[in-house]
Amino acid sequence: MNTHTIDTTTPVIPADAYDTAAFFADPDAIAVVTNTTAPDAVPLPAPDAATADLLTAARQAGRRAVPAPLAETALVARPLLHRAGLPTPDGPLSYAIAPELTIRFAHPADSAVGSAGCAGADDTLLVTGTLRRVPWARTATAVVVAATAPFGPVLFTLTPDQAVLTPGANLAAEPRDDLHLAAVEIPAAQVRRITPxxxxxxxxxxxxxxxxxxxxxxxxxxxxxxxxxxxxxxxxxxxxxxxxxxxxxxxxxxxxxxxxxxxxxxxxxxxxxxxxxxxxxxxxxxxxxxxxxxxxxxxxxxxxxxxxxxxxxxxxxxxxxxxxxxxxxxxxxxxxxxxxxxxxxxxxxxxxxxxxx
Missing domain, CATH: 1.20.140.10 (Butyryl-CoA Dehydrogenase, subunit A, domain 3)
Known part of the structure; x- marks a missing residue:
């Protein structure tokens, strides 16, 4: 007689509902993924944690089919914000690497040298373009964007409600959304000049x-x-x-x-x-x-x-x-x-x- 038993020894977080806010607000839920227990259970590894620790959390997220941007938050967004000296928002984060954006100064400075708009009174930016297939954009507290501004490479954060969102998904039904930006103003406090x-x-x-x-x-x-x-x-x-x-x-x-x-x-x-x-x-x-x-x-x-x-x-x-x-x-x-x-x-x-x- 043929028999079949589905293995249930490894907890898999259901992917039917993407309640990422609840997931990130519950240290016990994340502890299941990061294999930590109280009182050592923490929301996420620190942004400056060793990459090996961050990779372990990301690998477990893949193993358990976590319906949330845990790897995007822990291994990409938070370390980049930490390295750039930007505040790290709580909750789920996403990222976009977008060299094709049109970026200009929101407050151009008068300059006798160079073309108009080559300098700004501050680093407040106006950003136009489309961030394509951003992982988990609709659920993210903020999206960390790496791009090139008039003064060189730049890292800044924006919230999904600053853009027009076109929902999308990959084959696994994970959100992959387009964010359309039309001269969105990014305050200087959310902008950091970075190295190449x-x-x-x-x-x-x-x-x-x-x-x-x-x-x-x-x-x-x-x-x-x-x-x-x-x-x-x-x-x-x-x-x-x-x-x-x-x-x-x-x-x-x-x-x-x-x-x-x-x-x-x-x-x-x-x-x-x-x-x-x-x-x-x-x-x-x-x-x-x-x-x-x-x-x-x-x-x-x-x-x-x-x-x-x-x-x-x-x-x-x-x-x-x-x-x-x-x-x-x-x-x-x-x-x-x-x-x-x-x-x-x-x-x-x-x-x-x-x-x-």
Whole structure:
């Protein structure tokens, strides 16, 4: 007789209702993800926490299909605000990297040198353009925007109600909204001039956050698949007793381990070097590996689950639809493979590959 048992040992936060405000207001809910307990339960890791700790939280968010921008908040938005010296709002945060925005001074200063508007009486900005597919924009307390202003790279915050929001979603039904800005005034207190390195770091953090989420979803695919092949019997023995199934399970575990190792290897370079060549190499390798492995992980998991893995009643789809979505967000494997290659030369390839992370 065939039997099937869905593994329920790993709590998965339901994705039916996106009550992100309630999630971020409840330390116990976040503690489930960050694996902390009272009295150590905290809303989120500190913005200046070690990247390894932030990656752990992001990976667990991916593993548990958290219906909130935990990785975006903890690993991208809060550290960028901290580095730029901007206040960190409470609650869920999102980010946008938008070099195509039109930005000008709201209060132009008289200047005898340079074109009109090349200087401002202060850093209050007028911003026009569209922020496309902003993760969780409709639920965010604020969106952290990295862009280029007349005076160079800039980081500023805005609230979704300052823009016209066009709702959207990815394949996993996670919000991906467009924010249309028409000469929106950003007060100088919400603006910070930043270095080109910090602007680049925003891109690196976004890609690494997505890779960490993929690593977590991959772990969930492994857990569910092993539980299914152990519980499901065919011809009088568990599916896991068949050699072909064992081989596919081994490949699944291998791919998940590759992603996790690549993500973990990027933590130390990001802490130590900011936007050094070593950091670019590590993050590019992590996102390339994560995006490339996502399709294979989802394929094997669905193949070993059979038809039941396709249904919305089974938790597998919470992981695989996210894998398919996240592999393309913040740069797919083709984009990051090209960047990975640009960090290397004939002289640096072997030392880079053999260096201790």
């Amino acid at each position: 390195d910090l602007l680049a770091e925003a891109e690196l953090r976004a890609a690494l956050a997505r890779a960490a989420l993929i690593a977590g979803a991959a772990e969930r695919c492994v857990e569910l698949t092993v539980a299914h092949t152990t519980a499901r019997t065919q011809f009088g023995r568990p599916l896991s007793g068949f050699q072909a199934v064992k081989q596919e399970e081994a490949r699944l575990i291998e791919e998940a381990a590759l992603v996790r190792a690549a993500v973990q290897a990027a933590a130390a370079p990001l802490d130590a070097g900011g936007c050094s060549p070593a950091t670019w190499f590590a993050v590019a390798a992590a996102k390339t590996q994560a995006a490339a492995s996502a399709a294979e992980i989802a394929r094997i998991a669905h193949q070993l689950h059979g038809a039941i893995g396709i249904t919305t009643l089974h938790p597998l789809h919470l992981a695989t639809t996210r894998l398919w979505s996240w592999r393309d967000e913040d740069g797919d494997e083709t984009t990051w493979a090209a960047r990975l290659a640009r960090t290397l030369s004939a002289a640096t390839l072997w030392p880079t590959l053999t260096a201790t992370p």
